[in-house]
Amino acid sequence: MATLKIDDPRVIEFDVRTDEMLINMGPQHPSTHGVLRLVLRSDGEVVSDVEPHLGYLHRCAEKIGENLTARQWIPYTDRMDYLAAMNMNLGWSLVIEKMLEYDLPERGRHLRVIISEMGRIASHLVAMGTYGLDLGSFTPFLYGFREREKILNLFEEACGARLTYSYLTPGGATADLPSGWTDSCRQFLAEFKEVIPELHTLLTTNSIFVSRTAGIGVMSAKMAIDYGCTGPVLRGSGVYHDLRFHGEERYTEMYDGYIFDVICADPETGKYPESNYEFHGDSLDYPEIPRQAILGDCWHRFYVRMLEVVQSVRLVEQAIEKYEATSGDWGKPIRLIQKLPVKEAYMETEAPRGQMGFYVVGDGDSIPWRVRARSSSFCNLSVTAPLCQGILLADIPAIVGSLDVVMGEIDR
Amino acid sequence: MADFVDHILGLNDSWFGHIVAALVAAVLILHVVAVGALLFIWMERKISGRIQDRLGPTRVGGKYGWLQTLADGLKLIAKEDVTPDLADKFLFKIAPYVGLAASYAAFIALPFADGVVGQHVNTAVFFVLAVLGLEVFSVILAGYASGSKWSLFGAMREAAQVVSYEVPLGMCVVVPVMICGTMNLTTIANMQSGFFTNWLVFNDPFTFMTAIIYFTCATAGVNRAPFDLAEAESELVAGFHTEYSGLRWSLFFMAEYSSMFIVSALASILFFGGPHGPIPITEIVPFLSSGGLGDPAKQAFTESEGLLAGWDLGLIISRIIGVTNLLLKGLVGVTIMMWIRWSFPRLRIDQVMTMCLKYCVPLAAIGFLGATAWQALDLPTASSVIGTPRYKHHELWTADHNKDGSKEETISTPVLETPHEDDTHAEAKTVTENTVPVSVLRGGNQ
Numbered sequence: 001m002a003t004l005k006i007d008d009p010r011v012i013e014f015d016v017r018t019d020e021m022l023i024n025m026g027p028q029h030p031s032t033h034g035v036l037r038l039v040l041r042s043d044g045e046v047v048s049d050v051e052p053h054l055g056y057l058h059r060c061a062e063k064i065g066e067n068l069t070a071r072q073w074i075p076y077t078d079r080m081d082y083l084a085a086m087n088m089n090l091g092w093s094l095v096i097e098k099m100l101e102y103d104l105p106e107r108g109r110h111l112r113v114i115i116s117e118m119g120r121i122a123s124h125l126v127a128m129g130t131y132g133l134d135l136g137s138f139t140p141f142l143y144g145f146r147e148r149e150k151i152l153n154l155f156e157e158a159c160g161a162r163l164t165y166s167y168l169t170p171g172g173a174t175a176d177l178p179s180g181w182t183d184s185c186r187q188f189l190a191e192f193k194e195v196i197p198e199l200h201t202l203l204t205t206n207s208i209f210v211s212r213t214a215g216i217g218v219m220s221a222k223m224a225i226d227y228g229c230t231g232p233v234l235r236g237s238g239v240y241h242d243l244r245f246h247g248e249e250r251y252t253e254m255y256d257g258y259i260f261d262v263i264c265a266d267p268e269t270g271k272y273p274e275s276n277y278e279f280h281g282d283s284l285d286y287p288e289i290p291r292q293a294i295l296g297d298c299w300h301r302f303y304v305r306m307l308e309v310v311q312s313v314r315l316v317e318q319a320i321e322k323y324e325a326t327s328g329d330w331g332k333p334i335r336l337i338q339k340l341p342v343k344e345a346y347m348e349t350e351a352p353r354g355q356m357g358f359y360v361v362g363d364g365d366s367i368p369w370r371v372r373a374r375s376s377s378f379c380n381l382s383v384t385a386p387l388c389q390g391i392l393l394a395d396i397p398a399i400v401g402s403l404d405v406v407m408g409e410i411d412r
Numbered sequence: 413m414a415d416f417v418d419h420i421l422g423l424n425d426s427w428f429g430h431i432v433a434a435l436v437a438a439v440l441i442l443h444v445v446a447v448g449a450l451l452f453i454w455m456e457r458k459i460s461g462r463i464q465d466r467l468g469p470t471r472v473g474g475k476y477g478w479l480q481t482l483a484d485g486l487k488l489i490a491k492e493d494v495t496p497d498l499a500d501k502f503l504f505k506i507a508p509y510v511g512l513a514a515s516y517a518a519f520i521a522l523p524f525a526d527g528v529v530g531q532h533v534n535t536a537v538f539f540v541l542a543v544l545g546l547e548v549f550s551v552i553l554a555g556y557a558s559g560s561k562w563s564l565f566g567a568m569r570e571a572a573q574v575v576s577y578e579v580p581l582g583m584c585v586v587v588p589v590m591i592c593g594t595m596n597l598t599t600i601a602n603m604q605s606g607f608f609t610n611w612l613v614f615n616d617p618f619t620f621m622t623a624i625i626y627f628t629c630a631t632a633g634v635n636r637a638p639f640d641l642a643e644a645e646s647e648l649v650a651g652f653h654t655e656y657s658g659l660r661w662s663l664f665f666m667a668e669y670s671s672m673f674i675v676s677a678l679a680s681i682l683f684f685g686g687p688h689g690p691i692p693i694t695e696i697v698p699f700l701s702s703g704g705l706g707d708p709a710k711q712a713f714t715e716s717e718g719l720l721a722g723w724d725l726g727l728i729i730s731r732i733i734g735v736t737n738l739l740l741k742g743l744v745g746v747t748i749m750m751w752i753r754w755s756f757p758r759l760r761i762d763q764v765m766t767m768c769l770k771y772c773v774p775l776a777a778i779g780f781l782g783a784t785a786w787q788a789l790d791l792p793t794a795s796s797v798i799g800t801p802r803y804k805h806h807e808l809w810t811a812d813h814n815k816d817g818s819k820e821e822t823i824s825t826p827v828l829e830t831p832h833e834d835d836t837h838a839e840a841k842t843v844t845e846n847t848v849p850v851s852v853l854r855g856g857n858q
Contacts, residue, residue, distance in 0.1 A: 023561050029649060044568070045761055136637065136758025142464040208638055208757045393565065394647050394760040 019043055027056045031134045031397040034407035038384070038400070042393060050388035050396065052381055057411040065371030070096045070170050070360075071336050073371065077358075078164035080373065081409040083126050086119035086155070087351040088409075089168035095358040096170035098250050099345040100334065108172040108331030109254055110323035114185070115158070115168060117312040117319065121192075122151040123352035124305045124312075127404040131302055132203050134401035135212050140202045147195055150188050157181055170338075172331020182320045189313055196310065204306055205287045213299040214292035217387045217399035221267060221296065227386075228379035231354025232308065233403055236301035238267035243350035251349055257322070260315050263307040270295055272307065298402035305404070337366040344370075353377050353404055373412055377405040437530040441519045445512075445670045452669040453481040455743075456750050463754045484662075491658035498559030499655065507557060508656070508663035511550030515671040518543040522677055523598045525687040525734025536597040537589055540678055541582065544633075547671060548574040551635075551642055551652045554664070558655040566651025569761055570635065570642035576768045577632040577639075583776035584626035587619055587783045588612050588682040597678075601686030608690035613683040614794035618782030623683040625776050627745070630675035632764065634668065637753035641761055669746075676745025677738060684741055687734030 023040040026032035035056035041049040061080065065073045070092075077092045078085040090112060097104065104112070129144030152162045158177055159167035167173055203209045219229070224237040234241055242262040244255050261273045272286060286307060293299045340362030348357040354376025361370040380403045387399050421429070454469070457480065461468025473479025495504055520543075521536040523529035533539050548570060555567020591612060592600045604610050613623040632639035643651035653664050680686055759767065786793075 021561060031647065045565075132757065136640070137756060138460070139464050139754050142466065146465055202755070203757075206757065208759060211763055212757055212760060392760055392762060394641075394758075397647055 020048075025396065027053075032400065033130065033405055035411075036381075036400070036405065036407055038396065040393070040396070045393050047388060047391055047393055047396060050385050052384050054378075054381075054407075054410055057407045059412065061412040062371050062373060066368060069337055069366045070340060070368065071333060071338070074166045074169050075164060077373075078166055079408055080375070080412055081123075081351060081353060081356070081377070081406045082163060083406055084119045084123035084352045085163065085165050086115050086168060087123070087349065088356065089166065090116050091347070091349040091351065091356045091358050093168050093170045093172075094251060094349060095345050095347040095360055096334070096340075098248075098347055099340060099343065099360060099362060100170070100338070102171065102334070104172060104331045105329045107176075107323060107326040107328060110319045110326065111173055111177060111330055112168060112254060113258065113319040114177075114316055114323060115155075115173070117315045118151050118154065118185070120312045120352045121309050121316075122148045124309045125151075127305055127352075128199060128203065128302070128309075131401045131404070132209075134397035135209060137203070137206075137209070140199060143195070143199060143202065147192055150191070154181065154185055154188060157184070169333040171334035172329075174333055176330040177323075182324055185316065185320060189317060193313060196306075200287045200306065204303060205290075210290045210292060210299060212394075212398055213297065213302060213402065214290055215294050215297050215299075216391070216395050217298045217402060218294050219296045219383060219387060223383070223386070224296070227383045229354070229383060230376045230379065231350070231352065232263075232301055232304040233354065233380045233383075235262070235264040236304045236402075237296035238265050238270075240264045243348060243355055247350065248347055251347065255315075258315055258318050260311045260318075263304050263311060265295055265300065267295060272303075298398050301402040301404075339364060339366050340368055348374065351376060353406060353409070354380055356409075373409075375409045375412065377403075377407075378410045381405045381410060434531075437520075441516065441530055444519060444673075445516050445666065448673050449666040449669040450481045450485070452672065452746055453484075453665065454478060455747070456669075457481075459747065459750045460754045463751070488658050488662045493660060494655075494657045496559055496655050500557040500559070503553050503557035504655075505660070507550045507554035508660045508667070509550075510553060511547050511667035512663045512670075514543055514546035514550065515667045515674060517546075518674050519670070521597065522674060523601060523681070523686070524738050525731045526598055526602060528687075528731055528735055529598065532598065533596070535595040537585055537595045537600070537678075537682070540597070540674065541578075541585060544671060544674060545574070545578055547634075547667060550664075550667065554656070555642075555652040558652070560655050562649045562654050563652050566642040566648050566654070569648075570652060572761070573635070573639065573641060573764055573768075574633055576765060577629045577772070580625060580768060580772035580776040581629040581633055583773070583780050584622045584629060585678075585682060587622045587780055590780075590784060591615060591619070591787060597681050597686070601681050601688065604685040605688040606692050608685060609794045610688075611683065611685040616783060616786040616791065616793055618779045618786060619683065621775065622779035622783065623679065625772055625779060626683065627679055627748075629768075629772055629776075630679060631749055631752065632768070634671040634675055636668075636672060636749045638756045638759050639764055640753070640758060641764060672746050672749055673742050676749070677742040679745055680738060680741035685737075686741075687738045689733065689737045693733060 021042050023042055024037065025040055026037035027035040029038075032038065037053040037056065039051045039053065040047050059079070061076045064076055068076075074089055074092060077088040080088050096102075125144040125148045129141035129148075132138070132140035132144075155165055155167070156162050158181060159165045159174060161167075167175075219233075219237050221237045221239045224234050224239060229237070230241075240262060242264075243251060244260075245252065245262055263272065265272050270289065272289075289303070290299070293303075340360070342362055342364045344359070344361040346357060346359040348355040355374070356376050357374030359370070359372040359374070360368045363369040381400075384400060384403065388396055391399070454477065458468040458476070469477025469480035471477060471480075472483045495501055518540045520530040521533040521539040523536070551570040551574075552567045555563040555565075555570070558564075588600055589595050592603050594600060600612075604612055608614070612619050614620065635642050641651075642648075643653065648654070653661055656664065
């Protein structure tokens with residue numbers, strides 16, 4: 001692998017042959033999802049090497065976490081993966097609860113499933129929409145955002161915020177769901193299920209979309225594991241791993257009693273699990289896998305997200321019923337100045353983009369001694385350079401978009 | 413037009429009349445380009461809005477936001493005209509004008525109806541395509557002169573794409589030219605008059621296929637999605653116009669939208685009957701058809717005494733209907749292009765090339781060969797099967813004046829011919845034969 005050696009950015013051009021061109025893609029480029037900067041070495045349309053540069057959105061979140069109490073740091077987790085802020089809240093809450101050996105009431109558990117799976121739907125809708133945008137199709141983006149707006153309305157009703165919620169906190173949530181919320185949520189799910197086939201028509205089965213994504217950026221299961229990829233990127237390569245099933249007990253017990261599938265193709269047959277989820281009274285048919293698609297390519301990563309949305313809908317439907325069957329305490333937040341014990345705790349959760357880990361070390365004070373976040377997008381982004389070798393310029397947005405990175409989470 | 417000016421001023425075939433006529437035509441065509449762009453940009457926003465479940469512009473100019481483009485245009489005029497330091501200043505500045513001039517000039521030979529044309533050109537098909545092809549220069553100039561790598565990428569893509577797609581586009585255009593035996597757009601349009609079954613797209617299966625390929629190649633030729641690689645915002649920032657701002661930037665869009673219209677209008681003339689509607693109102697109503705098919709301007713004004721004595725109201729109305737038909741057909745083409753743009757992702761450059769070289773070129777060749785064979789074998793066409801009348805064509809410049817050496821060239825303009833000798837269709841009754849001097853039909857161009 002010919003790597004780009006850039007010691008001094010000022011002499012960057014000395015390393016370039018006459019028929020090559022170094023191009024700076026980002027951090028203000030429209031398709032680099034925020035402030036990612038890619039330095040491309042290209043010969044015309046063919047790109048031989050890509051080097052991602054990070055750090056344009058660094059906000060010292062971890063250091064700030066070492067100066068605030070556990071509950072005070074919740075708003076900073078919102079700003080990590082700002083497209084799935086609820087799931088970030090959840091990750092931090094769980095690690096603090098693990099440290100405090102706090103057990104959540106039953107109602108709070110179901111509330112968290114509803115909220116985090118709704119967050120996953122919202123996040124995957126943005127991933128789907130922006131991926132269409134990366135490939136030059138504007139309409140799916142707005143279709144995705146239209147549905148996401150409805151989720152944001154529900155979130156706003158629950159906690160008052162539309163993007164940075166700070167809703168799930170160590171101890172439970174800041175408030176119980178308002179009355180009538182579950183009915184609005186059911187109505188949303190019913191409407192949303194109608195839209196999923198539309199999105200499949202616009203992108204998943206569109207022949208231009210397939211020709212742009214199938215067979216592009218193929219990542220083997222071994223490579224995905226070696227680079228530490230997680231989430232849909234890992235499962236798109238055919239690795240059966242989802243922390244909601246395979247995670248720590250404290251996390252998996254949140255999903256006790258729920259029925260859902262891990263969306264992952266069988267590496268032997270290349271087939272996805274049969275859909276045994278009732279949909280309009282019929283079993284939901286997944287769109288067929290096009291013959292050009294190879295397991296681990298951009299199309300499969302996209303497809304995994306699209307199917308995970310359905311599983312999340314399924315989970316929320318179950319969770320609403322379980323939530324309504326319970327009453328009483330939903331889990332009040334811990335005290336603002338709750339002292340943390342002298343020990344360390346680390347926990348990973350299955351965020352929409354992969355395994356989001358939080359590490360915390362307490363020294364008996366209410367302010368943690370050390371805070372660290374393990375970003376899923378960071379590992380997922382690390383495959384960019386090996387995947388983007390000898391490809392066409394137009395494939396770069398296709399590959400980077402299929403990894404679905406959020407720079408806020410990478411730079412923190 | 414020149415005759416009209418001469419007639420008003422009491423001159424006889426003077427240079428002055430020609431210049432005034434040219435200026436009037438130029439200003440009128442400029443209005444088509446400018447107002448057309450205003451309308452199309454508004455349409456694009458409205459259509460994309462509706463496709464995407466939004467409203468589009470609603471504020472400026474009443475409920476439907478008619479004047480949104482004008483407001484944006486004013487904003488663009490007021491913006492600073494930035495030229496990057498690295499740019500080749502002169503080329504950077506003239507590039508948008510080259511593009512606009514090319515798509516504007518193509519309108520000169522485009523007949524909006526019989527006789528409503530900037531300048532009669534016997535090789536109008538060739539002229540329009542050739543001039544429209546010049547538009548690529550503006551993109552290459554803009555990309556090269558911007559001094560930006562992204563612009564250069566856009567320009568290279570545009571150059572590769574447009575040059576490739578002109579091959580199948582030319583092959584598709586040759587089919588109607590071959591069937592009609594002329595490159596004169598007015599004549600091609602007139603040959604398709606009558607019911608819509610006379611349109612060349614329904615002539616035989618191969619012309620139908622050719623029409624579809626033409627539209628695909630035309631979409632690629634004017635850089636519309638899914639072939640809009642030169643301005644692919646997700647890859648190349650904004651492609652060749654990355655560095656442009658203000659009025660110069662908007663000129664690129666004016667050029668793009670007027671090119672969209674001109675290829676759609678060309679498609680409607682070549683395949684979809686041009687100014688002739690699906691039902692030949694102008695031929696059925698006797699009052700409207702009084703102008704006949706000869707050179708109407710001559711007929712209207714030469715034989716008159718007073719200023720407006722020669723006005724042929726029926727002719728004027730039939731021309732207005734013709735212009736409306738053509739504009740509507742052009743609009744339909746533009747709308748389809750917009751519909752495609754807002755529904756599909758963009759192709760990759762190699763896929764665009766594959767599409768051109770592996771699919772469009774062979775299919776266009778098959779279409780051309782098939783249509784040729786169909787003509788050569790005299791197989792039935794839609795109009796002959798259904799029994800609608802069809803004009804048999806005599807090319808203007810094939811008038812045989814060498815045989816007898818006669819100076820006074822007379823030719824017959826399209827002659828109505830019945831497909832069967834014992835045809836009983838009512839509208840196929842008359843045989844019009846207007847004998848007019850060739851000089852008139854050539855538009856005084858010799």
